[in-house]
Amino acid sequence: MTDRSDAADPTDETPSIAPESLAERLRSGDELTVLDVRDRDEFERWHLEGEAVTAVQIPHMKFIQAEATGGADELAADLAEPILAVCGRGEASAHAVSLLREAGIDARNLAGGMDAWADLYVARELETDAPATVVQYDRPSSGCLAYAIYSDGEAAVIDPLRAFTDRYVDDAEDRNAPIRYAIDTHVHADHVSGVRTLAERTDAEAVVPEGATDRGLAFDATTIGDAAELRSASPASHARQDGDELRVGDATLTAVATPGHTTESLSYRLEDLLFTGDTLFLEGVGRPDLERGDDGAAHAARRLYETLQGRLLELPDDAIIAPGHYSDAAEPWDNGAFVARMGALRDRVGALSLDEAEFVERVTSDLPPRPANHERIVAANLGLEDVDGETAFELELGPNNCAVAD
Incomplete structure (x- = not known):
């Protein structure tokens, strides 16, 4: 010590x-x-x-x-x-x-x-083939991960936490790279999103999956198709569908539909990196019960199985998975970053080798407690409930519990 x-x-x-x-x-x-x-x-x-x-x-x-x-x-x-x-x-x-x-x-x-x-926030640069600098932000108290992408004087932040809005803004200013996009991969249930606060603090566009509208999104939103439309969109914008692209300097983020953890979940590909949100972790997969409860968990689990088998397991072994969370069981790389090659996860995450019936049984049984205050956090992230900074901080204290670990 x-x-x-x-x-x-x-x-x-x-x-x-x-x-x-x-x-x-x-x-x-x-x-x-x-x-x-x-x-x-x-x-x-x-x-x-x-x-x-x-x-x-x-x-x-x-x-x-x-x-x-x-x-x-x-x-x-x-x-x-x-x-x-x-x-x-x-x-x-x-x-x-x-x-x-x-x-x-x-x-x-x-x-x-x-x-x-709870205030500790650690930043580490990731190695990537993309024409960009990628920084992983790690909140050890909860295992929440966020990412910043810097390229040619522009920046994007994926899955930002509201509590650390100032950190993203300050870091982008230090790199002389204004934040162009603030992106959520899905409607989070474990932490209060920083997407809207970043958009309010900067000229960034807030980007959320189109499916968030079906869940009751209550702040202004514009359905967009490509990066040109996005630049002129209103303050809250949607990545419309699978394959939509967001241009950040010389780098391109491509949306990949990955439903299962939630109906609207998107991942984002950046060259050899895939930011998977809460779909795939280093030690498990996303839990399927947070959006529709126990009654809808089996259906969500089948969608998650299709996503993993039809999308993520099709990735090459050297693709790098950059998740939205990690647990005590996760093994970081030598530099401390919580990422892993897809080939390693094929061997490490047992749920990836199950057939559909076995998978559904595995991910719907013996689930950990749901994240504390998850219903209020979802409401805040949809804009259905306004919470001040202190309340937001209190709501998200504790473990995220968004994964089904092996």
């Missing part, structure tokens, strides 16, 4: 680990005990997880009581070291860490708490 010390903030006097260092530690798979001192309801709603993480909740009040009795070591008696203590903003957990360290226990604080963890 990385120690930090800064007398300007009392919590920084406590040995701490920065959110960036925590993300690296979780990726490395080092065993870690996470001591969460928030209240039980906050812990159950959202807490740190990982294949090598043991998460334990002990409320801060018990540490306040232990300070009077000298029993902090008893609170941690059954906890394996090292211990990382967390709370909302890093203050209560800093107090717990100070008591644990006085008792000789190897404990550190998560600097800035869970708020800082």
Whole structure:
């Protein structure tokens, strides 16, 4: 863990680990005990997880009581070291860490708490054959991925998160590449989309699948056919159908219809890259029940099977799949990017080798809990409900749960 010390903030006097260092530690798979001192309801709603993480909740009040009795070591008696203590903003957990360290226990604080963890956004450049620079944005707290494409002084952002609108704008300004398109691959159920906020903040066109209208899209939209029409379209625009193209500088994004996770889902091809949204992940496929619930899950699963067999499995082995999410089970490339060659996924993702009946059974059985607040998030992304920035941030905290993992 990385120690930090800064007398300007009392919590920084406590040995701490920065959110960036925590993300690296979780990726490395080092065993870690996470001591969460928030209240039980906050812990159950959202807490740190990982294949090598043991998460334990002990409320801060018990540490306040232990300070009077000298029993902090008893609170941690059954906890394996090292211990990382967390709370909302890093203050209560800093107090717990100070008591644990006085008792000789190897404990550190998560600097800035869970708020800082949720704010962490990591950018990595991807290697591609396209005449473009492609950046993958990674939010480790939820596994959400977004992408920026820069080419010849223009930019596009795919699946942006509203919480990080400023980051996309600032990064594009740093590259002197105005954002031309803000694109959603589908109506997201796990995070509040940044498509409209990017369009409002910049001259970008908001691009969503045409099928979003059938789901009740409530903000202005124009059905478009090609890039020339798109440039003159109204602030919210639709990629009309399979094969539509969006020109970004010298690069071309081509829409690929990939229904199943949702009826309107699109993927976007950029030379050897395919941005698959929530259709295909590094460790599984999109779940089929978020749009129409359990009653429509089997039908959606059959459409997803057709998409995977008829579209994605037809890709060459060296095609690069760039998904919209990842889980703890995902294996990143050496540079930390969460992408994979199609050939590797054929072998890794068992659902791709099933026949239709087996596939439908697999992806409709034993599904994880739906993303927290998914109905309100969908309503916000369709423009059916207005939410302020703070509410949007709160709605999307926690794991995305949009995948069916193998």
